[in-house]
Amino acid sequence: METFLAQIITGLSIGSILLLVALGLAIIYGTTGVINLAHGEFVMLGAYSAWALQTFLGLGLIESLVLIFLITAAFGWVIEKVVIRHLYRRPLDTILATWGIGVMAQQAIRLSAGGELRYVEMPSALGSSVSVLGVETSAFRIFILLFTAALFGVTWYLMYRTSVGMKLRAITQDREVASCFGINSQRTYSLTFAYGTGLAGLAGALVSPLKSVSPEMGTTYVVDAFMVVVLGGVDSLVGTVVSAAILGELTGFLAFLSNDTIAKALVLLTIVILIRFRPQGLFAARTRT
Amino acid sequence: MSKNGQEHLVLTGVVVSFNGFQAVDGLTLKVSKGELRCIIGPNGAGKTTALDTICGKTGLTAGSITFMGKRIDNLEEHQIARAGIGRKFQVPSVFRDLTVHENLEVARSKRSGVLANAFCFERDSEREELEKLAEFIGLQECLEIPAGHLSHGQTQWLEMALLVAQDPELILMDEPTAGMTVQETHKTAELFIRLKEKHTLIVVEHDMGFVKEIGDVISVMHQGKLLAEGTVEQIAEHPEVRSVYLGTGGIGSA
């Protein structure tokens, strides 16, 4: 029982990190149709921002979060303006262009910050462990879980309860019609993209104390995040949460049962099979096609 | 109703439901060989959906469809096409990246297997025939132009020419004259009358003038059901049809 519970909590912790990373991707992909392969690099930029703010300005992780969000969002905003906006009509090409951007971002960081591993310190207040239902867990992981839940709440509120979110959903439905009603899709898309990349930055900052920071760190995250989004269904925020939880538990469970490699392969295979039989995702609403 | 006494296409109690909404609701329709059947009905009557079920685009919720005595409602689209059913879509649908000539070549699909086509390089032998076809639809000057560059009317013509090239037993036409001038509509009528000699046609139309020009038997659909069936005169007299069309200004301007 004890180990089972511990297993569940490990899975939830993995799932919350997955969700954190996937949320920005889900929003960008779900609304603009852009497949942002550079998402992992925005995660990486967030992590490096955390490292830089800590090393050069002595700022702690928690204090830096807002700044990190703004920095990565600004990056995203610029990239949307310069590259992405020309590709909305060519969704497959966004894969290629954003991959190119990712390659550039990695190399730029390698040249400026060096290729060696960097470490970000955990906030001292969260360095201890707490007991949840009798299971000892790191306080920082619980913090991530709660923070992700809060971010999700904010995002949901923005999408469904504000006028920007409403406009965004209108554009997602039909860009031309929306613009006939005076909705400025250019601006809304820029903002969405910036918000999504800002979230990626936050994700990077928050995972940075758990894992080492390196220019390549984004690659694994983007694959995982992609799987979460696809599994959850493109335009279903709630689906994203559920699929992050499922994938988190699955990864934790399989890793517990067998070795890491096999676990990873099995997760991928599961996803392949799911996409084959439900390309619209597990939780997508059925609409007129 | 059946001229040659032979039932070619039979829809029996066809129901199509979209999330509980019955777009087609118990439609029964019989079309005989060599007939040119017109289907009319107000917007949303389920005409396009009915054609969709015949060509396999939309699955049935209930009912059955037979073509030349064989069930086709459980076949895939390409199998239905091979059985001899061709379709023109309401929004013209052609291969926009391919040239007009290439479009016609693809449409000429008597041999549809992969391997048969992989070893087929004699693509120029059919050229003359296709050129004639292009001439008939007034696209002989445009043979080497990508179909994406054609105007809306030309695209409509091209899609009809694709069906002529495909040469199926039964042709389904969804609003072929939409967006055409009076002359063009007239020319389309001419084409249909020619096609009628060798093919069975089902034409969905709103233009009553056109329907009068070409139609033998007219079926009227309303809210997914067959409301009436008969000649132009019979339909014009039909009290229920008149009441359905009253709101939209009478059948003449539908």
Place this chain on the structure above:
Amino acid sequence: MKRGTAIQLGTYGIVCLAFLLVPSFVDDAFILNKYARYLVLGILAVALSLSWGYTGILNLGQAMSFGLGSYCMAMVLKLRTVPVHTGKAGLPDFMVWNNVDTLPWFWEPFHSMAFGLFAGIAVPVALAALLGWFVFRGRVTGVYVAIITLATLVVVNLMIIDQQRFTGGFNGITDLAQLEIFGLTFDAYGSSSYYLIAAALTFCLFFALAVTKSKAGLVLQAIRDNENRVRYFGYDVAFFKIFAFSVSAGIAGIAGMLYTIVMEFASPTFLGVQLSLSVVIWCAVGGRQSLLGAALGAIIVTGMQGALSESETFLKTWTLIMGFIFVVVVLFLPKGLAGVVEGLSNRVFGHGDSSKPEPNIVPDSLGAKSEAESLR
């Protein structure tokens, strides 16, 4: 049309001839080996051009076929070294180190050279046909195909790394014999290997060209354009896609076998995500809708990479430059360099139709939706 085809054949012929003539001017073995490597990657790009450029299947797992071909060749060549390396045990060295005591059953047939050469094509083709059947029968399109192919690649890669006892794991299969057939020895650094590869490239280019020029090739392009419409003409879209996917895999398998010959080893990086995505880049740069363009794209990009990474000044920045070039190509040259050349030659010679539009690259991915709408 006729004239266009003749010009195309001429261009392909001249370029291939130029490749075949290279050894007459280059006698530095290392440089020749390097060029041979570039040509092999050119073959790989031809394979992707066939599935992506002509059929619209963005296969992000192209390296799977390549890697499998490469491992088949490596297994044959490894077994040829056995008497030399491990004497009486009769086992490849890495198996001995991993305490394997009998040769696994799937290694046995690779004692035969003929079987190895056959398997190098047949294994990738069979796997592609199986995957294609699984994916295309289910009408999975666009982005989802890209994800499935990428995920499958990663799974196969992980399995190969994990099964170190039988595959050599991370190290791959090294210390190979030289390929010997019909009394000819193909030394990785000799001109014989170069000729073999240039001939293979020529063959693959013309073979793929024949496929695209057949009626089936036309149907494939129609599928790329509007796959649902094709069905209503009676073509079984899934089978056509499986066909293109498998042919493409076969070509990639050939490339993989040749790569083992020039590299003198097989490694899991040959089935890596990195390589697989690079192929996409080469095709995009060269022109995905031109087989020759794709091949030249691969040769130029890898050649540039090689040159830049060797020079002092660019050692560190070449990745940055490559990324930049790539973004620019995607943004401004959707038809790649081939598109530029085509445009220029149209302007200069006035043949063909200069009005060919930018390819319509939209259709597939958000696919289900837009295509369904186009059929209303």
